[in-house]
Amino acid sequence: MAPLIPQIMMHPEGPQVSQMVFGTWRLCNTNGWEDDQSLATPQSVLERIEACISLGITTFDLADIYGGYRYEKVFGDGLALKPELREKIQLITKTGIKVPSDAWSEKVEVNHYDTTFEHIVSQVEKSLTYLRTSYIDVLLIHRPDFLMDADEVAKAMIHLKDSGKVKYFGVSNHTVSQMELLQSRLPFPLVTNQIEFSPSCLDGMFDGTLDYAQKTRAKPMCWSPLGGGALLGSSSDPKVQRLQKACKAVGDSFSPALPLDLVAYAFLLRHPTKPVIVLGTNKIERLKSVATLFDRNITLSRQQWYSIWEASKGHSVP
Numbered sequence: 001m002a003p004l005i006p007q008i009m010m011h012p013e014g015p016q017v018s019q020m021v022f023g024t025w026r027l028c029n030t031n032g033w034e035d036d037q038s039l040a041t042p043q044s045v046l047e048r049i050e051a052c053i054s055l056g057i058t059t060f061d062l063a064d065i066y067g068g069y070r071y072e073k074v075f076g077d078g079l080a081l082k083p084e085l086r087e088k089i090q091l092i093t094k095t096g097i098k099v100p101s102d103a104w105s106e107k108v109e110v111n112h113y114d115t116t117f118e119h120i121v122s123q124v125e126k127s128l129t130y131l132r133t134s135y136i137d138v139l140l141i142h143r144p145d146f147l148m149d150a151d152e153v154a155k156a157m158i159h160l161k162d163s164g165k166v167k168y169f170g171v172s173n174h175t176v177s178q179m180e181l182l183q184s185r186l187p188f189p190l191v192t193n194q195i196e197f198s199p200s201c202l203d204g205m206f207d208g209t210l211d212y213a214q215k216t217r218a219k220p221m222c223w224s225p226l227g228g229g230a231l232l233g234s235s236s237d238p239k240v241q242r243l244q245k246a247c248k249a250v251g252d253s254f255s256p257a258l259p260l261d262l263v264a265y266a267f268l269l270r271h272p273t274k275p276v277i278v279l280g281t282n283k284i285e286r287l288k289s290v291a292t293l294f295d296r297n298i299t300l301s302r303q304q305w306y307s308i309w310e311a312s313k314g315h316s317v318p
């Protein structure tokens, strides 16, 4: 069967990525923090990489900090079982968050952000080693550093691009003005802003982030598209209950009915920025189910889309 998940341009100048991306925050766990050893073996990681590729999910979202600065290596160890796969996939990683860990040679006592030239460049060197690759496809600054010196971040990015170690750059969780500031110092475009965007988190529609994405044609990446899974479980939160009811009604209007997770993805995909969705599941069956969205050409109508918007906000549009 041909891969179902489409390849798209993240930005008109590149890179080409898959519309749905495999996220690795939970690479070895299901609750965000505790490892399940069965998920941590190189073979298990390779199985997920190969399942993704067969479905058309060729892009993988990583970060230096995931798994307490360990998951890039766990991923790289899996990839190392079949190094020839490297050229078939795109690796996105992030840096800039520094929390206490034995990953550092110096004492780190305070959670902080570090976007100095030295930190960005040395973390990329580590990422390259752990991921067993000579280049990163896209490097994101993970969180806006309140001490960001845009000239210095730009210097690091230009240095990494010129050395061929990173092909493209973007940011994550940045405001429009922070992104504009950094962009003003760069001779190439920032290709994405990875933000929280889901039926339960519509902030990007109100803070200008998604308008700016449309303006610059830099497709946003959506993290926690299912609200970290909260959208799917039983909940006493009225907002979650409203969303589950609205998403179920939308899902039931298709034949066969769409499950809640696919309705949530369809809601995001209906946005005119055509976002790139970072999936959080580790389950191959769920990844296969995501592919059916594209096989069935599912598109929400305006009214279906607004019924979910209304459930999220708790009121109809003014």
Ligand SMILES: NC(=O)c1ccc[n+]([C@@H]2O[C@H](COP(=O)([O-])OP(=O)(O)OC[C@H]3O[C@@H](n4cnc5c(N)ncnc54)[C@H](OP(=O)(O)O)[C@@H]3O)[C@@H](O)[C@H]2O)c1
Pocket (backbone or CB within 6 Å): 022, 023, 024, 025, 026, 030, 031, 061, 062, 142, 172, 173, 194, 195, 222, 223, 224, 225, 226, 227, 228, 229, 230, 232, 261, 278, 279, 280, 281, 282, 283, 286
């Ligand atoms: N840039 C940032 O600051 C930032 C922040 C957070 C996350 N991220 C990225 O975004 C990725 C996705 O975030 P996320 O993990 O929070 O995504 P999510 O999709 O909102 O949540 C994933 C959770 O939902 C569960 N789940 C998925 N499908 C389900 C279904 N059909 N039924 C029941 N449970 C289901 C998963 O469990 P199963 O494994 O059991 O399916 C997993 O525990 C991360 O891996 C990371 O790459 C980035």
